Amino acid sequence: MATVAGVPVEPGHWIGGERTGSHATFGSVSPIDERPIAEVARGGAAEVDAAVAAARRAFPAWAATSREERARLLHAIADGVEKRIEELAQVETADNGALIRSHRRGVMPRVAHNFRFFADWLLQLGHADFETRGHTNHVSWDPAGVAALITPWNAPLMLATWKIAPALAAGDTVVLKPAEWTPLTASLLADITAEAGLPAGVFNVVQGYGAEVGGPLTAHPDVNRISFTGSVPTARAIAAAAAPHLTPLSLELGGKSPLIVFADADLDLAVDLAVEQYDNAGQVCLAATRLLVESSIADEFTDRFVAKASRLTQGDPREDTTDIGPQVHRRHFERVDGFVQRAKDAGARALIGGGPNDDLGGLYYRPTLFTDVPEGAEILRDEVFGPVLTLQTFDSESQAVSMTNGTDYGLAATVATGDPERARRVTERLVAGTVWVNCFFVRDLKAPFGGSRQSGVGREGGDWSFDFYCDLKNTVTAPWAK
Numbered sequence: 154m155a156t157v158a159g160v161p162v163e164p165g166h167w168i169g170g171e172r173t174g175s176h177a178t179f180g181s182v183s184p185i186d187e188r189p190i191a192e193v194a195r196g197g198a199a200e201v202d203a204a205v206a207a208a209r210r211a212f213p214a215w216a217a218t219s220r221e222e223r224a225r226l227l228h229a230i231a232d233g234v235e236k237r238i239e240e241l242a243q244v245e246t247a248d249n250g251a252l253i254r255s256h257r258r259g260v261m262p263r264v265a266h267n268f269r270f271f272a273d274w275l276l277q278l279g280h281a282d283f284e285t286r287g288h289t290n291h292v293s294w295d296p297a298g299v300a301a302l303i304t305p306w307n308a309p310l311m312l313a314t315w316k317i318a319p320a321l322a323a324g325d326t327v328v329l330k331p332a333e334w335t336p337l338t339a340s341l342l343a344d345i346t347a348e349a350g351l352p353a354g355v356f357n358v359v360q361g362y363g364a365e366v367g368g369p370l371t372a373h374p375d376v377n378r379i380s381f382t383g384s385v386p387t388a389r390a391i392a393a394a395a396a397p398h399l400t401p402l403s404l405e406l407g408g409k410s411p412l413i414v415f416a417d418a419d420l421d422l423a424v425d426l427a428v429e430q431y432d433n434a435g436q437v438c439l440a441a442t443r444l445l446v447e448s449s450i451a452d453e454f455t456d457r458f459v460a461k462a463s464r465l466t467q468g469d470p471r472e473d474t475t476d477i478g479p480q481v482h483r484r485h486f487e488r489v490d491g492f493v494q495r496a497k498d499a500g501a502r503a504l505i506g507g508g509p510n511d512d513l514g515g516l517y518y519r520p521t522l523f524t525d526v527p528e529g530a531e532i533l534r535d536e537v538f539g540p541v542l543t544l545q546t547f548d549s550e551s552q553a554v555s556m557t558n559g560t561d562y563g564l565a566a567t568v569a570t571g572d573p574e575r576a577r578r579v580t581e582r583l584v585a586g587t588v589w590v591n592c593f594f595v596r597d598l599k600a601p602f603g604g605s606r607q608s609g610v611g612r613e614g615g616d617w618s619f620d621f622y623c624d625l626k627n628t629v630t631a632p633w634a635k
């Protein structure tokens with residue numbers, strides 16, 4: 154048992170309703186000060202086999218459990234999350250370095266909401282029967298089996314429960330593999346599911362590294378669904394592992410999204426939206442990291458942006474006054490710095506930031522804005538996943554659209570304009586899974602969520618989650634003899 158931020162955390166696997174260890178362990182290190190905070194069980198193929206077998210055994214009874222009872226248990230899990238918001242917030246902040254105030258006020262309440270939303274959605278899931286030449290068509294969402302869920306480190310429990318809740322609601326049993334840099338809140342969630350009365354084997358957690366746990370899990374013949382959130386290279390490996398069994402995949406991947414600011418926009422709002430892109434120290438898949446600004450207002454926008462961004466406070470994420478915490482891990486910090494140094498070498502000019510925060514040391518990276526970036530530079534094409542933005546200008550709607558669509562990604566786009574007609578014209582032409590107009594990060598769980606192009610495959614949210622985690626069936630019945 155480890156104690157993290159005063160909270161006891163059991164750092165083993167959770168398989169078939171029991172804690173188990175492994176011969177080997179790995180250290181979880183806090184990004185706040187790079188000190189080790191827990192030794193976590195390092196699973197492999199044997200633990201994956203055990204977890205999939207436990208999930209498989211639990212599946213028939215869970216699939217046969219009434220919708221009402223499944224929904225009741227999901228609400229009980231949400232109650233457990235709500236009771237432990239402070240503990241979950243403390244442990245998540247220690248493990249991934251994101252702001253405690255966001256975890257307390259936004260993220261952990263949202264974790265509970267994930268369970269409540271899919272519980273309630275399940276109860277109204279359905280499609281009206283319809284007739285074909287007197288025959289009745291009846292559509293049903295049948296539980297699919299064992300769902301393997303693989304998640305990243307930037308919002309560990311939020312992103313995991315965005316998959317766990319609909320998978321359990323759908324009647325699937327689950328094997329979760331959390332990211333190895335942030336394994337701890339998944340362990341706390343396992344305790345919460347047990348306290349809520351979820352039957353053994355319905356929810357399982359295998360801790361460990363990507364290749365060692367994620368590899369065998371995604372290649373497993375007894376896995377019926379794979380939902381993955383993470384990077385494009387890992388998605389390719391997972392798609393290859395899933396190919397022999399044609400296991401259905403949902404892939405939520407990276408982005409290089411824009412914020413398009415037209416001259417007719419409310420400039421205060423546009424600057425606020427732009428500075429918001431440093432949230433979570435820039436480690437947000439949806440972040441609008443490319444600021445595309447109409448030339449006529451570019452100078453004024455830039456001055457206001459620099460003034461506002463310079464007032465952000467960087468520091469310990471446990472302080473309520475901190476706006477930007479550390480990068481998650483030394484390896485990630487160095488990757489971010491590599492992008493920044495190569496951008497400078499290519500001729501880009503850092504208007505703010507441009508390197509580590511030497512006053513703070515450790516994993517604190519200065520919020521950075523580049524201008525004068527040469528066309529085609531890596532920093533305009535590839536996802537950095539850190540507090541690094543670029544600013545480019547455009548002169549027409551068409552140019553803004555072609556700059557937006559000119560990457561391999563298509564996760565999100567944000568448009569700031571005061572003209573509703575322009576908003577309609579422009580948004581129609583954007584390639585993106587989510588488009589925001591004069592707002593950012595407004596997300597309803599009812600909405601489809603996912604990315605186009607290399608930002609992903611498939612959509613989750615509302616009915617789309619149930620479509621993915623279920624086997625849809627249409628039963629056609631001929632008229633009964635009178």
Ligand code: NAD
Pocket residue numbers: 303304305306307312330331332333361362363364366367368371382383384385387388390391405406407408437438439536538564604608609
């Ligand atoms: P990653 O791809 O390195 O790792 C994600 C998960 O995959 C981890 O749990 C890791 O252990 C596992 N993994 C690694 N190799 C594997 C393999 N061979 N087989 C199976 N699993 C394996 O990504 P990351 O660095 O943790 O996360 C950052 C990326 O996630 C960014 O690209 C970001 O844009 C993306 N992301 C996307 C969304 C979205 O909803 N679209 C949300 C958050 C993050």
